[in-house]
Amino acid sequence: MPRVKNFNAGPAALPLPALERARDEFLDFAGSGMSVMEHSHRGKEYEAVHDEALALLRELLGVPDAYDVLFVQGGASQLFAQIPMNLVEKGRGADYLVTGAWGEKAFSEAKAATAMLGASARLAGTTGEGEGKEKRYVRAATAADLQVSPDAAYLHLTSNETIHGVQFAVDPARPFPDAGKVPLVADMSSDFLWKPVDVSRFGLIYAGAQKNIGPSGVVVVIVRKDLVAAGRKDIPKIFQLRTPAENKSLYNTPPTFGIYMIRNVLAWLKGLGGLGAMEQRNRAKAGKLYGVIDANPGFYRCPVERESRSVMNVVFRLPAEADEERFVKEAKAKGMVGLKGHRSVGGIRVSTYNAVEPAWLDELCAFMQDFAKRG
Amino acid sequence: MPRVKNFNAGPAALPLPALERARDEFLDFAGSGMSVMEHSHRGKEYEAVHDEALALLRELLGVPDAYDVLFVQGGASQLFAQIPMNLVEKGRGADYLVTGAWGEKAFSEAKAATAMLGASARLAGTTGEGEGKEKRYVRAATAADLQVSPDAAYLHLTSNETIHGVQFAVDPARPFPDAGKVPLVADMSSDFLWKPVDVSRFGLIYAGAQKNIGPSGVVVVIVRKDLVAAGRKDIPKIFQLRTPAENKSLYNTPPTFGIYMIRNVLAWLKGLGGLGAMEQRNRAKAGKLYGVIDANPGFYRCPVERESRSVMNVVFRLPAEADEERFVKEAKAKGMVGLKGHRSVGGIRVSTYNAVEPAWLDELCAFMQDFAKRG
Numbered sequence: 001m002p003r004v005k006n007f008n009a010g011p012a013a014l015p016l017p018a019l020e021r022a023r024d025e026f027l028d029f030a031g032s033g034m035s036v037m038e039h040s041h042r043g044k045e046y047e048a049v050h051d052e053a054l055a056l057l058r059e060l061l062g063v064p065d066a067y068d069v070l071f072v073q074g075g076a077s078q079l080f081a082q083i084p085m086n087l088v089e090k091g092r093g094a095d096y097l098v099t100g101a102w103g104e105k106a107f108s109e110a111k112a113a114t115a116m117l118g119a120s121a122r123l124a125g126t127t128g129e130g131e132g133k134e135k136r137y138v139r140a141a142t143a144a145d146l147q148v149s150p151d152a153a154y155l156h157l158t159s160n161e162t163i164h165g166v167q168f169a170v171d172p173a174r175p176f177p178d179a180g181k182v183p184l185v186a187d188m189s190s191d192f193l194w195k196p197v198d199v200s201r202f203g204l205i206y207a208g209a210q211k212n213i214g215p216s217g218v219v220v221v222i223v224r225k226d227l228v229a230a231g232r233k234d235i236p237k238i239f240q241l242r243t244p245a246e247n248k249s250l251y252n253t254p255p256t257f258g259i260y261m262i263r264n265v266l267a268w269l270k271g272l273g274g275l276g277a278m279e280q281r282n283r284a285k286a287g288k289l290y291g292v293i294d295a296n297p298g299f300y301r302c303p304v305e306r307e308s309r310s311v312m313n314v315v316f317r318l319p320a321e322a323d324e325e326r327f328v329k330e331a332k333a334k335g336m337v338g339l340k341g342h343r344s345v346g347g348i349r350v351s352t353y354n355a356v357e358p359a360w361l362d363e364l365c366a367f368m369q370d371f372a373k374r375g
Numbered sequence: 376m377p378r379v380k381n382f383n384a385g386p387a388a389l390p391l392p393a394l395e396r397a398r399d400e401f402l403d404f405a406g407s408g409m410s411v412m413e414h415s416h417r418g419k420e421y422e423a424v425h426d427e428a429l430a431l432l433r434e435l436l437g438v439p440d441a442y443d444v445l446f447v448q449g450g451a452s453q454l455f456a457q458i459p460m461n462l463v464e465k466g467r468g469a470d471y472l473v474t475g476a477w478g479e480k481a482f483s484e485a486k487a488a489t490a491m492l493g494a495s496a497r498l499a500g501t502t503g504e505g506e507g508k509e510k511r512y513v514r515a516a517t518a519a520d521l522q523v524s525p526d527a528a529y530l531h532l533t534s535n536e537t538i539h540g541v542q543f544a545v546d547p548a549r550p551f552p553d554a555g556k557v558p559l560v561a562d563m564s565s566d567f568l569w570k571p572v573d574v575s576r577f578g579l580i581y582a583g584a585q586k587n588i589g590p591s592g593v594v595v596v597i598v599r600k601d602l603v604a605a606g607r608k609d610i611p612k613i614f615q616l617r618t619p620a621e622n623k624s625l626y627n628t629p630p631t632f633g634i635y636m637i638r639n640v641l642a643w644l645k646g647l648g649g650l651g652a653m654e655q656r657n658r659a660k661a662g663k664l665y666g667v668i669d670a671n672p673g674f675y676r677c678p679v680e681r682e683s684r685s686v687m688n689v690v691f692r693l694p695a696e697a698d699e700e701r702f703v704k705e706a707k708a709k710g711m712v713g714l715k716g717h718r719s720v721g722g723i724r725v726s727t728y729n730a731v732e733p734a735w736l737d738e739l740c741a742f743m744q745d746f747a748k749r750g
Contacts, residue, residue, distance in 0.1 A: 001403055001406045001407065001408040002408060003402070003403075003408050003409065004407070004408035004409055006409050006413055008413065008414070008415050009415070010415075010628065011412060011413060011414060011415060011416060011628065011631055012413065013409070013413050014410065014412065014413055016402075019401065019402055019410055020402070022401065023398060023401040023402055026394065026397065026398040026401060027378070027391075027394055027395070027398060028376055028378075031376045032376065032379070033376040033377060033378050033379035033710065033712075034378065034379055034381050034388070034712075035389065035394055037386060037389065037590040037591070037636070038381055038383065038386060038387065038388050038389055039383070039386060040383050040384070040385075040386060040713065041386060041591070043383075073448045073449045073450065073453070073592065074448045074449050074453070074613065075448065075627045075628055076627075077613050077626070077627035078448070078449070078613050078627075080611070080613065081611030081612075081613050081614065108612075109611045109612060109613060112609070112610065112611040112612065113611045115609070116491070116492070116609060116610055116611070117491070208628065210628055215412040215630070215631065215632050216412070216416070216628040216629065216630050216631050216632070217448065217592045217593075217629075217630030217631075217632070217633060218592075234487070234490070234491060235487065235491055236455070236456030236484045236487040236488045236491070237456075237483075237484060237487065238449065238450075238452050238453050238455065238456050238484060239456065251452070252450045252451075252452035252453075253385065253386065253450055253583065253585055253591040254591065254592075255590070255591050255592030255630060255633065256386055256590065256591050256592075257590045257591070257592070257632065257633070258592060258630065258632070258633075261412070335408065337408075337409075338415065
C-alpha cells in the first residue's frame with residue numbers, strides 16, 4: 001500500500017528517511033552482522049548511537065552545560081509521578097498550572113506522589129471552566145490566571161495540550177509564564193523540538209518521544225544539574241533523576257531501538273536545517289489549516305482562542321457530528337488518516353507534528369475546502 | 376556482513392524470522408501504508424498485535440485465568456521497586472532470597488521502596504559467600520538456605536542469575552523453593568519461556584524482554600489477580616499494577632514496537648513447537664557446552680555447582696586472563712561475539728537464550744575443543 005498521510009496524535013508519523021534508514025540496516029547494523037536491537041547497550045556500536053542522540057539533542061536545542069539530558073522510560077505519565085518524587089520536600093510542595101487534560105493528569109499523579117512523601121501539590125492556576133468532563137480549555141494561561149507560591153519546589157505546566165489543541169508560546173501574547181525564582185517544569189511531549197526554545201528559562205523539560213521525535217517507550221528529560229543534585233535520595237534509585245544523570249542513561253538497559261530511532265529522526269531534523277527551519281515549516285502547515293477553518297466560518301469552527309491555537313494539534317468542529325463522521329470517512333478514502341478528535345472531546349483533530357509533510361496539509365486543505373463547499 | 380553468532384547476555388540475539396518479518400513490513404504494516412510504530416495504540420491495527428502478544432503468552436505458558444498478564448515499562452530494575460510498592464504493608468514486609476548480583480539489586484531497591492512506605496524488606500536467605508564485590512554465588516538455594524517469615528507479603532527470588540550463571544529448577548535437586556502460603560515472586564528476566572513453568576506456583580512472575588523474548592524496553596508481568604486487587608492504592612496510579620491490569624496495558628502509550636517484536640518472537644516460538652520443544656533445544660545446547668568444559672578439566676573450569684548450572688548463561692574460566700582475552704578475540708574473528716564475562720566477575724559467558732541457534736553452539740564447541748588442545 002502506498003504511504004498514507006498520517007495525522008495521528010501519537011504514536012505519530014515518523015520521517016520517511018528515518019524509517020528507511022532503519023529498514024535498510026535492520027538486520028545488519030553498521031556492518032556488525034546483527035540488528036541494532038541485538039547489540040549490548042554496553043558495546044561500542046550501540047554506545048555511538050546513544051551518544052549521537054544525546055549530542056544531537058544538545059546541539060539542536062542549544063542545551064546549556066548546566067543541564068543534563070537524559071533518556072528514561074515509562075512515558076510522560078510516569079514522569080507525572082517521578083518528577084514530584086524527586087523535587088518536593090515536606091513543607092515545599094509543587095505548583096500546577098492546568099490548561100487541559102494532560103495538565104489535569106499530571107496534577108492528579110503529583111497529588112498521589114507528594115502525599116506518599118508527606119508533601120503536597122497545589123493548583124496554582126487553571127483555564128478550565130466548569131467541572132468534570134465538560135470542562136472547556138480554550139486558551140493558554142496568562143499571568144492573571146496564575147498564583148505561584150514563592151516557596152514552591154517548582155511550577156508545572158503542559159506546553160501543548162494535545163487533546164484541547166491549546167499551546168503556549170505560539171503567539172507573543174501567550175508566552176511561558178514567569179514564575180520568578182520558582183523553577184518552571186514543562187511537559188513538552190507533544191511540541192518538543194517544534195521550534196527553538198530557550199532552555200535556560202526552565203528547570204526541567206520532559207517529553208515522551210512518540211509525538212515529534214521517535215517511537216513510544218522513551219522519554220527525554222532536560223534538567224538543571226543543581227535540581228538533580230538536590231533531589232531526594234530516600235526514593236528508590238531507579239526513580240532518582242541522578243541515576244540516569246550519573247550513568248549517561250545507561251544504569252539499566254535503555255530502550256535501545258527507540259533511542260536509535262530518535263537518533264535517526266534528529267539526524268533528519270538537522271539535515272532539514274534544524275529548529276529554525278522546522279518552526280517555519282510548522283507555522284506554515286498550521287497556518288494553512290487555520291486559514292481554511294477561518295475562511296469557512298459557517299462550516300468549520302475552532303473552539304480555541306486565536307492566541308492559543310496549537311501549531312501541533314489543530315482541533316475543530318463541523319456543524320454536526322454526522323458531518324464529522326463523514327469527513328473522517330471521506331478523508332480516509334483519500335489516504336488521510338488519524339483525523340478523529342479525542343474521544344473525550346469529539347470533533348476533528350489534525351496533528352501536524354514535525355514529520356507531517358507540508359504536501360499532506362495542502363491535500364487536506366483542498367479536501368476541506370471542497371467538503372465545506374459541498375456542505 | 377553475514378549474520379554473526381551472537382552470544383550477548385542482553386540485549387541479545389533475536390530469531391531471524393522475527394526480525395525478517397519486521398524488516399519486510401517496516402514501512403507498510405499489514406497493508407496500512409505506515410509503520411507499526413506510527414500506528415495509534417488505540418487503533419485496531421495495533422490492538423490486534425497487542426492482543427495477539429498477550430494471547431500467545433497465555434497460551435505458551437498456560438497462564439491460569441486467575442492471573443493477569445501485563446506489559447509495563449522501566450525494565451526489571453523498575454520492578455525491583457514497583458513490586459514492593461504494590462505489595463507491602465506496615466508490619467508486613469517483603470522477604471528476599473539472594474543467589475547472585477541481580478537478587479542483590481532487587482533486595483537493595485526493595486529496601487528503599489519499603490522504607491519510603493513505612494515497611495521493610497528482609498534477607499530471608501543467600502548463597503553469597505564473603506562480603507562485597509568478591510561475593511561468590513555458585514549455587515541456587517535449597518530449603519536449608521531459607522527462612523521465610525510466615526507473615527511476609529511475598530518471597531522474592533531471581534530464577535536465573537545472568538552474571539553468575541546460577542539457575543533454579545534446571546535440576547530436580549534445585550527446585551523453586553516452597554514458601555508455604557507466602558506468595559513466590561520471581562524475576563525471570565533471563566530465563567523467561569526457556570521451558571514450561573507451573574505459573575500457579577507463583578504469585579508474580581516478571582521478565583524484562585531483552586533476553587529471551589524481544590528488544591529492551593518492555594517488561595512482562597504475570598500476577599495473581601487477588602494480589603493486584605489487594606495492592607496499595609496510596610501510590611501513584613502509574614505504579615499500581617491494577618492500572619495496566621484494568622486497562623489491558625493501554626492506560627498510557629505502551630512501547631508499541633517492542634510489543635510488536637515480542638509478538639513476532641512468540642509466533643516463532645510457537646511455530647517451533649512451544650516451550651516443551653524449546654526446553655529440549657535449550658538443554659541440548661547448554662549440555663553440549665558443559666560437556667566440552669567437563670571434558671577439558673585442566674583448561675576450562677565452571678565455578679557453578681553442577682545442579683545449579685544455568686542453561687541460559689554458561690560461565691567458565693580459562694587458566695589465565697590472557698587466555699580468556701585470546702579466546703574472545705579468536706572467537707570474534709570466527710564470527711562468534713558477546714562471549715566476554717560480566718565486568719564484575721570476568722571470565723567467559725556464553726548466553727544461550729532461545730534465539731541462539733544450536734548450530735552456533737556446535738561451532739563454538741568445536742572452537743573450544745580446538746582452543747583447549749592448542750592450550
